Structures are given as C-alpha cells and as structure tokens.
Amino acid sequence: MTNDMLRAHVTGAAFHLTLGKTHIAALVHLEEVLAADVTTNQMLAAMRSGEPRPPVTPHLGNFTTGAAGLMARGLVTHTYIPPRVDISDRAPSTIWQITPAGRLVLALLREAGVWQEYATNPAAGEVAA
DSSP: OOHHHHHHOOOOOSOOOOOOEHHHEHHHHHHHHHHOOOHHHHHHHHHHOOOOOOOTTTTEEEEEHHHHHHTTSSSEEEOOOOOOOOOTTTTTGGGEEEEEEHHHHHHHHHHHHHHHHHOGGGGOOOOOO
8 A cells, every 4th residue: 555645755766765854753752652541530630649741752842743744754653533533542543654754764864863862762762683
C-alpha cells in the first residue's frame, strides 16, 4: 500500500526529506509515548500515588508543529478526534501511529546518533557496533 503523504514528498528518483529539530523531537517523543502507551488517566493516577511524571525531552518545544510536519511527510498518522470528546482514557496507540517510513527514519536517526540526543532514555537507542 502506498503512503500517499510520503509520495507527495517523493516526486522523482532523487528527493530530500528534511526534518528540523521540532520534527525530530516530536518523532522521538511519539515513539517513546507509544512504547509506554499509558493513558492520561493512568499517568495522573500514578502521579497522585507519588510516582514522578514521565520525563519529556527538553527539545520538545512545540509538539503540534512538529507532529503536523511529520503527518505532512507521511511519517506518522493521527486519528481525528472530534472536539469535546474526552480522550483521557484512550491509549496513545489508538490515536497515533508511526508509519513504516517513520520507523525507517527513526532507525536512521539512531544510526546517526541523533535519536540519542532527543530521547529521554538515550541508552535505549544505542546502535550495536
């Protein structure tokens, strides 16, 4: 199945896929959030019981802008949620998905050592020599 958003970016045999810091931070953050797959209600309950809030990368300045750029490039998808719908009990994986192209970009970021600069747990992304 063709990724139409990525196809819009790839117009020939040669192409550029440019990602800024905001895009990289949003992609790494999404990967971490999806790995945990904790609902807002679960996170708040854990915090009320004394657990610390999950760490967020300091590079994540504007998630909305970064995520929009990732969607436009076909690296992530987002399920539309109508306004005023309570999503506090929905797991992030029911709303966000990283596309196969996004997974390949994450692998390239790990290989280059960039993923580690943005991750809250950099050791998790170490590339074996």
